[in-house]
Every structure is written in C-alpha cells, then in structure tokens.
Amino acid sequence: MTVESTLPGPVRYEVRDSVAWLTLDAPPVNLLTAAVMQDLTDAVARAQEDDSLVAIALTARGRAFSAGADVGEHRPEQAAGMIGAFSALFRVLGGSALPLVMAVDGPALGAGFELAMMADILLASDRATFGQPEIRLGFFAPVAVAWLPSRVGVARAIEITATGRTWTAAEMQGFGLVSRVVTSETLGEAVDYVLADMRRASPLVMRMNTRLVRSLAGRPFEEARLEAERVFLDDLMRTEDVREGIASFYEKRRPQWTNR
Secondary structure (H helix, E strand, O other): OEEOOOOOOOEEEEEEOOEEEEEEOOOOOOOEOHHHHHHHHHHHHHHHOOOOOOEEEEEEOOOOOEOOEOHHHHOHHHHHHHHHHHHHHHHHHHOOOOOEEEEEOOEEEOHHHHHHOOOOEEEEEOOOEEEOHHHHHOOOOHHHHHHHHHHHOHHHHHHHHHHOOEEEHHHHHHHOOOOEEEOHHHHHHHHHHHHHHHOOOOHHHHHHHHHHHHHHOOOOHHHHHHHHHHHHHHOHHHOHHHHHHHHHHHHOOOOOOOOO
C-alpha cells in the first residue's frame, strides 16, 4: 500500500509496505531552514502516530543530502526561532520509537550532518561527505557536541567539531557512524535491502525493541539486562504477536501480525 504525501512544504511523505518514506526536497541543497525543520518534524511525528509502521526511511533529492541550516537564520535576532525549530526536530528524532534508516548521497554538512548522525542505520554513497564547518563561522553544532561523542568517542568528536574539516563516507564508516558505503547508483538498493528485513517484524515489537535499545544505552549492564528482562516478561509476553510468532514458526508460515 502506498499513501501519498498530504503534508505541504519541502518534505515528501509516503507510506510504502509498512515504512514511512520521508524525502527532503528543498532545492538546490536542502537547506534546513526553520520552515523545513518544522515540516520534517511534522513528518516524523506523523509516522510515529501510525502503529502499522516498522521504520522511517529518510532520503533527499538533489545534489546534497543537506548543506546545513540557513546561515542567515543564525543572526542573534533570529537565532531563538531557528533553535526552537531545531530543538523540536531533534526532540522528535531522539524520541523516535521507530528505527531511523537514512541514506546520504552527496554532502551532509552542519545541521545536515547532525540530522544524519541521528540515524540508527546510516547508509552512504561513495560521493557522500560529512562535516561540521560551523566552528569556522563562529558557531558550534549543538547536536554534534551533545550526541557525536556517544557515536564516535570523545576524541574523534572533538576532532570533527573543532577542525571543521570535511570527511569522506569511508572515513565515517571507519569511525563507526556509517553502516555501509555503496555506489550512488546502488544506494537505493542498499536501503531496500535493510528495510526488507525490518518488514518481517511485528510493528508493535519493533517499537518495543527500539525503545529499549535507546533507553538502555549507556546504562550498567546488569541494570540494563534486568530492565530488558522485566519488559520481556511483563510487556512482550502479554502481546498477541508473540503467540503468533511462535505459532507461525511451528506451522512453517509467515506470521500475521495484529499489533496487539
């Protein structure tokens, strides 16, 4: 089933086979203005409200994934509005119960890189580049300084944010941020390959899994393990889908999820 976008603005929204596809379409380089960030926030929130979905896939049209935020909106008299839209976007991304799969083909710079680093699974073409050049303009990148250390380590995060240099997709894969680097021509196939496996899961259990991974990250192992076991027994075992999964295994058929 495909549901076409009904959201106005530069973010296309489609639902295809249990996945919400969000496409940045703000030519020429997908600048993340306050208005674009608001549209993207609305699209992510809309996907979260659809219990039939198993994932969000974010891609972009044009020659850049995103060249970043609008520098003009960083002026002191406009900064509060820009940061308000920025904060709302990253709040909804950080609270996502759906796994975020992103595909970067071209530059992801500044806020565009901050957007990309929120991906749970980040795929990149061999022409993708990443960087936080804000430091050279007298700014720092709020999400990068808050989130990047947990993704690549403190020393690497300081190097990325303090130098302002541009990094290749292969370098970001080496840092552990990018999952896979493919050609630009096969990037779509790589995204489909990842999503095909996710579509086999119960949407209900997928969200339960994603919430746990996010909430337990960084907690002591014993504390995290005990909480995961509690949710397993108290929540998962009460669902109809877990019984359907077991039944389908023994009956050698594909499960029919009810999201209950």
